[in-house]
Amino acid sequence: MTNWTEVCALDDIDDEDVMRFDHNNHTYAVYRYNDKVYATDGLCTHEHVHLADGLVMEHVVECPKHNGRFDIRDGRALGAPVCINLKTYPAKVEGGQVLVQLGG
Amino acid sequence: MPTAETNTFAGPNWTRTQDDYHLISGAGERAHAAGLVNASWYKCPVPRPRMKQLMQREDAQAIRDTVLWYALIIAAGAVLVATWGTAWAWLAFFVYATIYTGPADSRWHEAGHGTAFKTRWMNDVLYQMACFQVLRRPSVWKWSHARHHTDTLVTGRDPEVAVTLPTDLLGMFLNLFSIKSGPRELWRVLRNAFGILGEEEKTFVPEMEWPQMVKEARVWVLLYAVLIASAIYFGSWLPLALFGLLPVMGGTWLYTFFGLTQHAGLPENVLDHRKNCRTVYMNPVFRFLYWNMNYHVEHHMFPMVPFHALPQLHETIKADCPPAYDGTLAAYREIIPAVLKQAQDPHYYVVRPVPVTAA
Numbered sequence: 001m002t003n004w005t006e007v008c009a010l011d012d013i014d015d016e017d018v019m020r021f022d023h024n025n026h027t028y029a030v031y032r033y034n035d036k037v038y039a040t041d042g043l044c045t046h047e048h049v050h051l052a053d054g055l056v057m058e059h060v061v062e063c064p065k066h067n068g069r070f071d072i073r074d075g076r077a078l079g080a081p082v083c084i085n086l087k088t089y090p091a092k093v094e095g096g097q098v099l100v101q102l103g104g
Numbered sequence: 105m106p107t108a109e110t111n112t113f114a115g116p117n118w119t120r121t122q123d124d125y126h127l128i129s130g131a132g133e134r135a136h137a138a139g140l141v142n143a144s145w146y147k148c149p150v151p152r153p154r155m156k157q158l159m160q161r162e163d164a165q166a167i168r169d170t171v172l173w174y175a176l177i178i179a180a181g182a183v184l185v186a187t188w189g190t191a192w193a194w195l196a197f198f199v200y201a202t203i204y205t206g207p208a209d210s211r212w213h214e215a216g217h218g219t220a221f222k223t224r225w226m227n228d229v230l231y232q233m234a235c236f237q238v239l240r241r242p243s244v245w246k247w248s249h250a251r252h253h254t255d256t257l258v259t260g261r262d263p264e265v266a267v268t269l270p271t272d273l274l275g276m277f278l279n280l281f282s283i284k285s286g287p288r289e290l291w292r293v294l295r296n297a298f299g300i301l302g303e304e305e306k307t308f309v310p311e312m313e314w315p316q317m318v319k320e321a322r323v324w325v326l327l328y329a330v331l332i333a334s335a336i337y338f339g340s341w342l343p344l345a346l347f348g349l350l351p352v353m354g355g356t357w358l359y360t361f362f363g364l365t366q367h368a369g370l371p372e373n374v375l376d377h378r379k380n381c382r383t384v385y386m387n388p389v390f391r392f393l394y395w396n397m398n399y400h401v402e403h404h405m406f407p408m409v410p411f412h413a414l415p416q417l418h419e420t421i422k423a424d425c426p427p428a429y430d431g432t433l434a435a436y437r438e439i440i441p442a443v444l445k446q447a448q449d450p451h452y453y454v455v456r457p458v459p460v461t462a463a
């Protein structure tokens with residue numbers, strides 16, 4: 001069973017930007033890049049800082065605390081000081097709304 | 105005005121010693137219990153659209169500055185080679201070493217944050233080169249600096265406290281020329297190359313990075329072996345004057361001169377960078393050499409903002425910060441008496457006038 005959850009309107013996120021989404025005591029980060037949307041866990045795997053305060057450069061998000069970088073497409077940690085990958089979630093746009101398949 | 109206050113993070117009877125700065129001394133645990141570890145720090149409010157502008161990366165400025173810096177190094181190196189064997193070589197060495205190592209500290213720093221260039225590999229290359237020029241092991245110092253940002257000046261947690269208390273004045277003087285720190289760091293490189301890692305380093309470098317530490321140390325040992333071999337081959341000290349420990353010893357004074365303005369004399373164990381960092385106005389030459397790290401409150405509060413945007417960030421948040429120091433001399437007029445006083449009274453520190461409007 002799929003559990004797509006509506007997060008926001010696509011227009012609420014700028015291109016190459018990130019927004020925080022909280023649901024069931026879990027924080028997600030939702031990104032828009034090149035008219036595609038992506039979703040990952042919202043806290044950096046290094047010291048649990050909100051990635052929504054970071055910077056998106058193309059398909060990379062940089063954490064605001066120690067500049068750790070992750071690929072938003074697959075959650076890959078791209079080097080020190082982040083070593084642990086981010087969990088990713090399927091995301092799509094339907095009828096101008098961003099939908100994310102949240103963790104079960 | 106500097107004010108004496110007692111820092112009671114570990115209780116009113118806490119007697120501070122230099123040992124408290126060891127990361128395995130127990131002070132770190134006390135800081136943990138006091139809620140000072142990985143805590144949330146005060147941040148000046150900056151609207152997200154403005155912050156996004158300030159965080160933008162670019163290559164052009166860093167490329168320009170890097171090309172200029174290495175051109176200066178090559179020019180000074182050429183003079184050193186040309187004067188070698190004459191009395192002028194001493195002066196040429198001092199100038200060369202200052203240019204080679206002094207700015208390498210800020211390049212190490214900015215490239216380590218990954219904010220110098222937009223292009224990632226350029227940050228990585230400059231980081232490795234600057235690490236060698238400033239004698240800092242790349243992986244170890246990458247992680248130690250991350251810890252410095254997490255727990256800035258938290259006793260027993262921050263591995264990068266420049267002035268440990270009570271002030272070791274002799275040690276500070278010797279380290280203007282890396283006399284203590286340089287050989288110690290090389291000794292650690294050698295140990296790392298044999299797979300022996302320091303107990304303190306293991307507390308902040310994750311285990312999965314340890315093989316990388318060993319690999320890097322082996323590369324450095326190889327580089328030093330080539331240097332020594334070439335000195336023997338040519339029967340000259342010149343290769344050793346151009347690369348490695350000697351230019352580090354000759355040029356450390358410059359980054360120490362800048363670096364002491366960052367935190368010296370300011371309080372430990374406070375969760376507000378406006379209290380434990382200084383922003384000092386510096387002239388354009390100093391700002392080139394130091395890559396705008398004189399905007400230190402700004403850098404610590406928002407490490408995502410690249411060096412070239414720090415002046416704009418300063419304008420954005422300055423109303424919510426203590427006034428910046430009106431020059432390097434103004435900063436030292438505070439730092440020197442404070443550090444001297446801390447040699448007698450390690451609980452003394454300078455209190456910064458944080459705006460009352462702030463949280």
Ligand code: FES
Nearest residue numbers: 044046047063068
């Ligand atoms: S908390 Fe994200 S890189 Fe350290």
